[in-house]
Amino acid sequence: MIGAALNMTTSLRGALRPSVTISVAAVVAAALVGLALIFAMNVPVVDAVAAFVDGTIGTPYAIAASINRSIAFALVGIGFVIANRANLVNVGGEGQIAVGGIAATAVALYGHVAGLPAGLSFLIPLVAAAIAGMLWASIAGVLKIKAGTNEVISTLLLSFIAVWLVYWCVQSPELLRKPMTSSATLPESLEIPDSTQLPLLTGDYSFPVHIGLPVTIVIAIVAAIVLSKTAFGLQLRAVGFNPIAASRAGISYSRMVLISLAAAGALGGLAGGFMLLGEQYVLKDGFSSGYGFDGLVAGLLARGSIVGVIAAALLFGFLRSGGINMEMVAGVPTALVMVIQGLIVVTLAGASFFIGRRT
């Protein structure tokens, strides 16, 4: 009873806490710095903003592209929040996306799934992507349990390795590179068969949001419930607060570490699967595009709240789309978006001093 009451007040405070105000203030301040930088670069601010808005909500296609991006960010971010409940910091989203993409491509192209009925043709590659991400993150989990390796370092190093794995796969004809017909054959995979591509929600290519959207919404709801309403969620939190006390209470630290990192990895891998099967269709070098880091930042920003992750993921999805259009139309490098993101993270990290005081 007391636990439930406490839970109520904390979640209530979560909604009204100064942290929300501070998060919004940080985002606004960072955006203003972005505007100032555009001004300093002698680009007409009005043109840049117009290009930005056009790239985010100007056309149905732009909106859909932004949503598809947000899906990947949200999945990685939700994974981050889950692992973070156990006081783990999963910085490996980028690598988990990369291995997810590799697995999805491999299964879609060479797994004999194209002819399968009832959506199995794309579901199996998706599951393969999630499993690949899960296994990849589990490496960090096992190292954490067995050798006490800091998961920040191990997941980061795993990301670098995975990104080069993609490069390896698309460079080697014996791996995923498409058959070399001439020296001009690009280092990329074949395009995956039509039946393995994710169905679009509207079936209309002018608004190409794929089925990842409803899946992600379901995952977000399930994650929110599991984290806040189940014994498992409580156990994760207990391990995060005090591993020794938790193990006295019969909660296995190793098990919690492994499960939470594996879950985060599976979501990262799934994000990679969605990106490949839903948008890109071809595996290329650099396919993960830094989405893992955007997802990480979304997770950081959210301060443990799944709703927060969704909000941040949408913000970054639209921010990136706008940034890309701003580069193409107004000549403002997309690196500006990174500056804004970095500022948001640094500001919020510093601001936690003032928020934390009130507890």
Place this chain on the structure above:
Amino acid sequence: MTWELFAVFLGSSLRLALPLLLAGTGELVSERAGVLNMSIEGMMLTGAFAAAVGAWATGSPLLGLLICIVAVFPVALLQAVLSNTLRANQIVTGIGINILVLGATTLAYREIFGARSREQIPGLPKWSPPLLGDIPIFGEAVFQQVWLLYAGLALIAVTALVLRYTSVGIVVHAAGAEPRAVDKSGVSVSWVRYLGVIFAGFMSALAGAFLSIGDIHTFTEGMTRGAGYLAIAAVIFGKWTVGGTVLACLLFGAATALQFQLPTLGIDVPNALLIMLPYLLALLAVGGLAGRQTAPRALGEPYLRR
């Protein structure tokens, strides 16, 4: 493998290891003092960029080096304020700073060099120590290096001696292991940690400058490519000792050098495998090859005076 090729391999291993050695030693001091400084990646990138721009604008690589050290200082100060005074999560601040710096340097690079990216940037001159430089075969290939390399090695040696034999070293060590004892003895934990982070910034600045104006005489976007994280892995692998960290950095440097050496020997290894080799080694290193880990006890925990 001929002796000539071996000499070239040794020389390039040393050259490729140097940025890691400098940044790793800086990180070591910061971690010994209790601050897990994830932002050395960003500090190196800032350093590489500022050195390149400084050398290009003034025409003097030496001025470029000075400008680089000055430019990294605010980044280090930011990390120090956040992780000490504001007691922020050190991992989060580090990652935030790295994203910020990657964006800012890319943006500034496009603005400044945009159209003239092929422009030659004046680099630091090479120097070859007497006697060593005269050894046949090895003299030129191994020892003829940018002078910053020798200065850096000397700096690392001095750091090792200070950490081991002076009261400064004891205070740094204690700030990371028993901050309360340091506080009780009348020394400010916060100051020790500020200085640790700023020292890491200084060393990372030199590492970055070595990358851009020491090694390849140009700047490319995001050119550190995770070297900062390798340096952090080296500190873990080296069990928070200078000697161990140096050995780990040399190992990573040699692994990087293999990338350029094996193909010339006609050994057919996938290029991607060679590129990922240092990261793979680093992962193995932090994941158990090093044995039980002996991090400073208060590493990553902001000190709260009661």
